[in-house]
Structure formats: C-alpha cells, structure tokens
Amino acid sequence: MKFSAFPVVRRLQEGVDAVLSLFFPGVCSVCGHTLVQGERFICTACLADFPFTDADFDGEQAVNERFGSGICPEALHTLFYYNRDSDYRKLIYSVKYYSNRRLGAYLGSMLAERMKGNCTADCLVPVPLHPRRERDRGFNQALEIARGMAPVLGMEICSDALVRVRDNVSQTGKSTAERHENVRNIFVLRRPERVAGRHVLLVDDVVTTGATVSSCMEALAAAGDVRFSVACLARVV
Template sequence: MHCQPPDLRLVYNWLFNNQSCLLCGDRAEAALALCAPCTLELPWLRERCRRCALPMAIDGLLCGQCSRRRPAFRRVEVPLLYAYPVDGLVTRFKHQARWPIGRLLGELLGQWLQHRFSEDLVRPDCLMPVPLAPRRLRQRGFNQAALLARWLGAVLAIPCAEGTLLRPRETTAQQDLPARARRHNLRQAFRVAADAAVNGRHIALIDDVLTTGATAQAAARCLLDAGARQVDVYCLARTAKPRRY
C-alpha cells in the first residue's frame, strides 16, 4: 500500500521552507517546524530504565519489571515522554493522517538517534516497522510505524526491511486493554515472512509509542526465535509507569 500523501509538497514544504512553529505560531528559524523555545520545552525523556526506557528517578538503573524478567529486546531508544504536547501530536499523526506532523516527529527521532550513534549506540543492520493487522491497516489507511521507518531509513542511511515482520492475526486494539491483557492479546500475533533473512542480524523495531512494552516484547521474541542476533526498539515517545489493574 502506498502510504505517502498524493502531493509530497504537503510534507516537505512544511519542513524545509519558511514556516511557523507548529506549537506557538512564532517563526521557526530551523528546518523543523518548531521554534527553539518550544523545542527546549518539549517533554524530553531523561532519567530512564537502561533497558526499557521507563521514566525513573535515577538514570541508568533497571526498573522493577526488567529486573524481574529480562525483555526479549536489548534496549529502547526514545527521545520524548508521552505527555503534552507530544501526546496530541502523535494522536493527530496516527488517527487523523497528519503526515507533516509525523514527519516532524520522525525528524526529531532521527536527530536523537544520530546523536546516540555518535556516542555509543551500535547501528543496526536494518530498521523494521511494527506491522498492523490487515483489517486495522485497511481502516487506518496507513501504518504509522512504516512511515517512520521509511523516513528514518533515509535520514540514517539504514535499510528498511518492511514486510519482513508480519501480523496476520487480528487482535484487539492494545490501547483498549489493561496491561496484563495486552500480553495475552499478542500471543502468536507476529510471524516472520517465509523468505525473510533475519538470521544473525541486528534489528531495530520502529514504533510510535511504547506503553507497557507488550507489543515490542512479542515482536522481538518472534524475531529472536527466527534467528535474529539482537533486537532494539526505536520509538517516538515513552509513557510513564503503566497503570496497575
């Protein structure tokens, strides 16, 4: 499915020409549609669990959940907390098909990852979007994770392996379920395409928001079982501590 808007100028004019800040309306002097003050005031995620990026009081420790049960993925790289105004921007991109907003968020994630690669983050062999089940893809018309993966692949010069990880089974929408039910909902939800070459590869899963980590866990476990060497997760935003039910 071709998920780009029919006129790419809708995206690129917003990003690279003279424009106003997406949040406050002032002139945005940088390439992004955000002014410098608004960029600084975004809810940047700082202290976090070193594996799942759950917000914590002290940086670099393991959260209780990762201490009790090691996730299938090696690490989560995420720049932002899922809070105002990022939550609204993600919603408008994901549920209202606002591609310029998605591209803006993708550029922020790309800049974050380039910074991390310049430090100590090992570059993956490929980027792999978390897939949508066929019915949900038809309803939404596009997969936001696939768009992010394509944009990131171009910015970071990393191949995008779209179509390798599949989601053939229809499942209940994750946001409609409590944390425990999310894990059960995703059992055997993913599979690797028969002709896919994942053996020995370092893969970075791409998604928009990490909440409980159930989707990332299920997808990473599927890839590791298929022979992947390592699975990381790159996403736009991370929620705070999951609610208890």
Template sequence: MFLEEVSKATLQLFFPKKCESCSRDLEMKEDFICLHCKQEMKFIKGDAHAKKMLQSVFKGRMEVENIWALYQYFEEGNVKNIPQKIKYQGGKQLGHYMGRMLGEVLPKEHDIDLIIPLPLHYKKERLRGFNQSAVIATGISEITKIPVEKRGLERVKYNASQTKFSKYDRWDNVRSIFQLTRPSLFENKHILLIDDVLTTGATLESAAQEILKADNSRISIATLAARL
C-alpha cells in the same frame, strides 16, 4: 535560494502554518512543531534517570540490546497529542519529521542492520492509508542510512483497541498477533524495531519474540514517545 526564501515568507504570511502540537502559528524557521512545544518535550537523550527506566522496561521479559525513545510522555501537556495526530489525523509528514528527529538521537556508532516498523494488520493499514510506524521508520532511515524492511513480519490478528482490557487481558490479547513469514530476512541480523509509543511494551514484546525466532537475530527498540 533568495526567491525560495521570499516565497516561503509570503506563503507563511497569508497561510500561516500551525504547530501540529499546540496550533500556534509557526515562525518562518519552525517546521511542524513550535519552539514552545519542543521545550515542553522531555527529551530522554540527556536524562540518565529516564534512560535507565527505559532500559528496564523489558527486564526479565526478553533480551533487548538497547531501547531508545525521543521524549517522555505525560498525561498533561500538548506534546502527548503528537502520536495521536500522526495516527488519526493523517499526520504522515509530521510522522516523517518526528522520525528524523528520532534518527538524530540514535548513536552514530552501532551495528544495527535493519529497521523494522511494527506492522499493522493489512485491513487497518488500508483503513488508515498508512502505517505510522513505517512513516517514522522512513524518517529514521534517512538520517541513519539503515535500510527499512517491511516484509517478513506480519500482523495476523486484527485486535481492537487495548485500552478497555485489564493488564492480564491486555497481555493475553497481544499474544501471537504477529507472525514471522520470512525468517531468512532476519537471520544473523541486529534489528531495530520501531513503534510510535512505548507504554507497557506488550505489543512490541510480542513482535520482538517473533523476530527472535530467526536464527542468531538480536533486537533493539526505538519509539517516538515513552510513558515511563
């Protein structure tokens, strides 16, 4: 144990690890994200107002049991880059670490049966090398011990980036992009659907509507960041 600590300190001395969010050198006790950035994160867990806003995202659109997000995300500040870092800069370990953090804010008492990461189109997943939602889901599963199911829901439409569409087009663009291929996996189950970022919720809604076609299934949602 002692040797381990010494070699970690030596490594950090010669090859300092950088904060994934602001690039500051990390202290020995810090992992991936520095304390400054953690302080900058507006965690939703203790924020009644943010929690309420989060719960109302899908109001009138579909039945969602519960929605959780680790932190609120804004245009300014370093922490908004974390999901991009995970996605576009091969931040698999960071995604996993953030997934564990998200797992910690989920309630210990729950009746969730399965975790489902929002699927990527297989071509996109091949291009990126991994699905960021699946990496986050693995982190959550390690903390909560809820199993991850990657089968049964597929992304059948390879759609381009959403940012250039208007609000209506965006919705039109996400309709029927998912397909439930094995409904039996989700029957009578409470599903926790995972994505990296919650903004309009259109993509998540599209996936959830597909899962809800399985008999007696229920949906909750958890994301790393939420734009409220």
C-alpha cells in the same frame, strides 16, 4: 525505491514543504499557534520546552520494567515522555490518527539524530498494522517514523519481514501481564531471511508496557540469531 535515493527525496520534500509553508503556514502540532517561516510542525517555543527523555537511550531499569520477563532488547531509544496531561501528547494523536505522515517522519528523524553513533542495529522493522487497518488509515505510522529515521541512520527498512494477523486488540484497562498475553501470537514472521543473523531496530510510536514490541520480538526471533533494539517516539511515564 533505491535506498541511495532517500536523501534526494527528502531534500525535494523539504523544498516542497518550504514553498507550501509560504502560502499555507500551518499550525504548531503542540500548541496550535500559526507557524512562522523556518518552523516545521512544531513552533520554536514548543521545541524549546520539548520533554526529551533524559538520555539518548533509556537505562537498564526502563528496559527491564518492560521486557524483563521475555526477550530483552539491547537498548530502548525514545525521544520524549508521553504524559496524558501534556499538550505534547497531541503529537502522537497527530501521527496516529490525523493522517499526518510527514509529522511522523519528522519526529522519526529527530529521534534518529539523537541515536546516531549510539546504535549498532543494521535494519529497521516498523511494527506492522493489520493490513485492513492500514488500508483504512492509508498508512502505517510506524513505517512513516522509520522512513524519517532510515536516511539519518543509514539503515534499510525491512517492512515485509513481519505481518500482523489479528486486529482490534484493545489493551485498555488491562494489567501488564494481561497486555502481554493479549497480544501473544498476533504477528507472524513472513520473510525470515530478511532478519536472520541481523540486529533489528524495532520502531513504534509509543511504548507503554512493551507488550506489542515483545510480541514482535518473539515472532522475529524464530528467524534465528536475531538481536534487538527498540526505538519509539514516546515513552509513557
């Protein structure tokens, strides 16, 4: 699809959503209440209490905590705080596991609106799923998020630059150092020419220790002269 076609597709999609919502209003992805006309995915009350991160990009401390020992991105952009006790965590479950592709793009566009004017990257690289996992799930949630961001930021998506070669890497119960070691070399650079000399904005759903994103950066850096920023919907507190 040509990049210039994105805004048209988005407007069509919004039109279809608006018509469908008249007949199937849907429920708020956070509190579960029925949505009213004009609301999409999240009700007005939940939007009013949305746990936005403090700034449109996270400060040096948040970046150093996660990336201090390896390649350090120039900025870490996040939309909201991920707290296991909060209903807003359901947004990430929905984006990841409940086949809610449009919610991913919607939250991606919210994140991009916050970042606009404060990001000098020139292409989006969604963190790849293993091809088998992507086939089973039917989509890659990071790519859906990037699709919501691309038209707002005016950037192209390079989803073919990187491929994931190992799946089922559980990070549960591991320390930060173990998590970084655990995901080392799970990504392989497939199209170096797509990212060489560019400022890449890596996109993922949630950032915890930054191990997965670090592994992506290490693989992409082999293309030569690559700069990095990172954008994730949620930051674990």
